[in-house]
């Protein structure tokens with residue numbers, strides 16, 4: 641059955657792989673993106689691309705209106721959009737901290753809250769949040785990012801408890817290191833150091849994160865809620 645799926649930050653990296661996975665399965669997929677242009681083959685394949693900054697509540701509302709008009713109410717939400725602004729604590733400005741929280745955590749609150757409207761009405765909904773192993777174990781120079789990603793765990797688990805009786809599930813995927821634009825900023829030395837700590841001995845491909853997200857949104861995961869699933873090559877065990 642074709643579902644209305646929304647992937648935030650779906651124009652590149654992990655979000656793009658997630659959008660492709662749902663589109664390949666025949667779902668009606670919408671993506672939001674903040675800047676740049678979505679890949680042409682994605683929109684040519686029928687994926688609806690809506691420009692939307694998730695730090696802006698009004699833009700989120702407009703994006704949902706457009707998606708609902710074209711695809712119907714969102715049945716599967718993948719809250720993937722996120723940023724990093726790494727800095728050692730003593731050099732981290734308040735803006736470095738609040739902007740990361742405003743995108744990764746409050747931005748997710750904005751899109752989840754809006755999606756819930758339709759999900760509650762339908763008495764069914766699947767929400768998958770993209771956190772990070774950094775949210776589970778921390779990372780030097782990433783106090784802002786780790787706080788935002790750890791916050792997503794408490795957010796999802798609270799909603800899993802609050803809305804389980806309404807047939808809504810909330811799960812978290814915590815990727816390890818994935819080959820995307822976000823990790824391109826690392827030096828070769830940093831990359832080699834990370835890989836040396838990963839039991840599987842390599843970075844994840846975005847498609848490997850997408851596969852877990854797709855599973856959590858499928859009927860096979862109908863009894864899973866409030867779960868945090870690391871997809872990290874064994875990094876955090």
Ligand code: NAD
Nearest residue numbers: 649653654674693694720721722772815817818820821822
């Ligand atoms: P990326 O930088 O390639 O993509 C991030 C996406 O988020 C982009 O589409 C961007 O447009 C969107 N975005 C950022 N700020 C936004 C805003 N204010 N409004 C709307 N959209 C916004 O990063 P990625 O590596 O694909 O990461 C995707 C998610 O996975 C992020 O939440 C990231 O924290 C998480 N993650 C990534 C890794 C990794 O190693 N790459 C590891 C763990 C978790």
